[in-house]
Amino acid sequence: xxxxxxxxxxxxxxGLAHPLIAEFWQQWQRDAQSQSGLSSYSASLRARMTLSxxxxxxxxxxELLAVGPxxxxxxxxxxxxxxxxxxxxxxxxxxxxxxxARGYLKAISGEPSLDIVKATITGENGxxxxxxxxxxxxxxxxxxxxxxxxxxAAPLAPICWLPEPGxxxxxxxxxxxxxxxxxxxxxxxxxxxxxxxxxxxxxxxxPC
Amino acid sequence: xxxxxxxxxKRILASATVLTRHxxxxxxxxxxxxxxxxxxxxQALQNALNIEQLQEVEDQDFDLAALICWKIIYxxxxxxxxxxxxxx
Numbered sequence: 238x239x240x241x242x243x244x245x246x247x248x249x250x251x252g253l254a255h256p257l258i259a260e261f262w263q264q265w266q267r268d269a270q271s272q273s274g275l276s277s278y279s280a281s282l283r284a285r286m287t288l289s290x291x292x293x294x295x296x297x298x299x300e301l302l303a304v305g306p307x308x309x310x311x312x313x314x315x316x317x318x319x320x321x322x323x324x325x326x327x328x329x330x331x332x333x334x335x336x337x338a339r340g341y342l343k344a345i346s347g348e349p350s351l352d353i354v355k356a357t358i359t360g361e362n363g364x365x366x367x368x369x370x371x372x373x374x375x376x377x378x379x380x381x382x383x384x385x386x387x388x389x390a391a392p393l394a395p396i397c398w399l400p401e402p403g404x405x406x407x408x409x410x411x412x413x414x415x416x417x418x419x420x421x422x423x424x425x426x427x428x429x430x431x432x433x434x435x436x437x438x439x440x441x442x443x444p445c
Numbered sequence: 446x447x448x449x450x451x452x453x454x455k456r457i458l459a460s461a462t463v464l465t466r467h468x469x470x471x472x473x474x475x476x477x478x479x480x481x482x483x484x485x486x487x488q489a490l491q492n493a494l495n496i497e498q499l500q501e502v503e504d505q506d507f508d509l510a511a512l513i514c515w516k517i518i519y520x521x522x523x524x525x526x527x528x529x530x531x532x533x
Contacts, residue, residue, distance in 0.1 A: 274484050275484040275485065275487075275488055276484055283488060283491070283492075284492075288485065288488060288489075290520040290523065290524060291524045292520075292523050292524060300520060302485055302488075302489055302516075302517055302520055303485070303488045303489040303491075303492045303493075304492055305492055306492055319492070320492075320493050320494075321493065321509070322492075322493075323489050323493060323512075323513045323516050323517065324451075324454065324509075324512055324513065324516060326516070379481075379482065379484050379485055380481070380483070380484050381480065381481025381482050381483070381484070381485075382481070383480070383481070383482060383485065383521055383524055384524060385485060385524075
């Protein structure tokens with residue numbers, strides 16, 4: 238079941254937010270004073286954030302203008318998708334577009350939106366994944382005074398690729414008794430579906 | 446829907462076929478200057494192609510870069526028209 242829990246922006250000042258979210262927020266506050274636009278954001282931040290248009294239609298999140306190659310959304314949908322995200326304009330998951338819309342609407346109206354999202358989403362190839370992340374959506378004025386919407390998402394757990402129906406029998410399961418099935422996240426490219434599910438001691442393990 | 450079925454992209458590609466690369470660069474640059482959207486465009490090109498200016502792109506990637514530019518231009522135009530409408 239998909240869940241979005243909104244938090245007061247005070248959580249950041251109280252040190253409760255993910256460091257990446259806090260860094261994005263601090264930069265945004267500095268930029269609000271200097272009004273120097275996107276160029277004042279560090280390359281590291283820009284590589285991890287997304288920019289969207291400031292108009293919303295059909296209860297969907299606004300169209301994407303730019304997706305950072307190291308952003309969480311790029312990790313979810315793959316680098317090839319991220320590269321052409323400006324053309325796709327939306328993620329492959331219509332449900333994600335809808336559940337995200339509220340936070341964007343808030344940012345378009347000028348208010349920051351800090352949320353924790355836990356959802357099952359579907360990639361371009363139809364593959365489902367469980368995602369759990371914190372996100373901060375902010376209205377950003379460019380140097381040309383255009384309003385764009387910046388979003389920073391920080392994973393709270395690794396992406397969990399879910400098995401397709403009928404595939405479970407072929408997966409390697411944890412041999413640690415009552416612990417849940419565990420998988421390791423691996424990039425989609427250059428690995429077969431079978432190879433994406435690897436587990437073992439010392440590997441990064443994700444309870445699904 | 447394929448990207449190429451997008452009416453906006455079809456329109457962009459239709460005009461692209463009759464112009465040289467240099468002419469297309471000039472047309473895009475003119476729009477970006479008018480819209481004051483250089484930093485958004487730079488961000489999109491950096492993310493997609495690891496370049497900052499359209500002029501830097503290799504010929505084989507120019508069509509993709511130009512499409513990205515026009516998508517940004519259309520979105521900035523949309524945003525501008527909303528901004529202007531809200532002022533009236």
